Amino acid sequence: MADLRVERLVHVYRESGVRALDGIDLEIRAGERVALVGQNGSGKTTLVRHLNGLLRPTEGRVLVDGHDAGSMTVAQLAARIGLVFQDPDRQIFAGSVRAEVEFGPRNLGRSGAELSAAVADALAATGLEGETATNPYDLGGSRRKLLALASVLAMRTPVLVLDEPTTGQDARGVERVRAVIEAAAAAGRTVVAISHDMRFVAEAFERVVVMRGGRVVLDGSPSDVFAEASWDALRSTYLEPPLASRIGGRLGLGSTPTDAALIARLREGAEGPAS
């Protein structure tokens, strides 16, 4: 379990002078499932790269379990924060699925039965258990993305950070990613994910942080963030609330961020108030 705390975090890219983060304050408690959303360039990826030390703050600091991430190397932070990149082809190098998944835990010093179990669990969670000997480049794009996820899952880090995990996934792939997130949260792991898929965000996360211009503009439960009162703020970041929210809002049913919430409200309305 790991608490994450971001304090007045500012990041300015030296080459371009772009101020990607402009004084972010954020606290993520151990075991939380948090979605980071916002338009392209709002600072989401920059923020998560600070969590595992790939970027260092221009100002402010990041605390992992109370320890300043600035005093730790990326290799040390990798044992606590597992970051899955958006593009799997920018990390896959091994000749087999198994070797690719083993890479991370081996870097952390795992071996023997512990390594085998971690790899087997990660492959099973992502549905790749039958592909251990397959060359990763023989897998389709969506399965390579699941492989990248498996390779970080196998590291069994207390925090799992996912950058656009559902991009390029069909409904079955999205469901699998959602199951991985739920299983990780059930095991007490913290999950932070960047996503543009608002339906997925509403259904898989308990907290949504909306960013714009390097700042947090909304932070709350999916029910709060996707409620009609927040639509203007959401649209200012070029995000549309999930369809269920929009239908619920138009019908005056209150906040219905998920399909299940919308159906429940519709049923309540059809059955009328309990006498």
Add this chain to the structure above:
Amino acid sequence: MAGGAGLTSAPPLDRGIPDFLERPGPSPVHRLNPLTKATLATVTAVAAVALGGLVGPVVLVLVAVILPAAAAGVLGRLIRTSLLLALPIAVSAFLVNLFFFPDGRTVLVEVGPITATAEGFGFALEILARILAISGAVTLFYLTTRPAALVIDLERRGVSPRVGFVANASVQTVPAMVERAAQITAAQRARGLDTEGSVWRRIRGIVPIVGPVILGSIAEVEERTMALEARGFTRPGRRTLLWTPSDTTFERILRWGLVAALVGLIAVRVTGVLR
């Protein structure tokens, strides 16, 4: 908590010319037709070899490289880049000729079994002057010409778009691969690859970083080829060029004059008129 900032709009274009079109260069040298600059670079490089001796190449460097570079405001970058480009071959050529010149008689220094001679030193300086003339001419062309401008100009003159594309893509691939390598390094570090430790650890990190760079580049070539085909790249016939570099009568005369001068120089050298 909704943020107070309103809807942000895209910044206005700062110029009337779209990004994909060439803007006028900052100096008269930049504004020369790309073919004129290519001709100047080629003639300078070949003439330095054809002239031989020390004075000829040195004068060439001053007139055809240093002066135009100063006029273009790129003298500092030219010196740094061309020295970097020429250094490995210049140092080895200098040492080989200094110590192993076959007709060396006048001994300058003896280091064990090898001897530096005055004749070898003179010849080494001549070789050095030629190498610097070649690297300087090539660097000046590179620093003052956009590859895309050269490609478009060649295409206008009837060169196959395929040739132009290969030339342009080769140059553009370098920064793209550097960017890709940086992304891959970040992804592998996030999986615990220690690139900050001992030399042995860094060597171990080469395969996970170089592998995806090469594999990704190969895959990208295939995709790019198909994307080009899909957009009619191999269709025979002339293409519509939205912009072409300017070319003047003066430049045409200059180009032919340079080529004629080079042919004359080679003829003189071959026939032995100039010794």
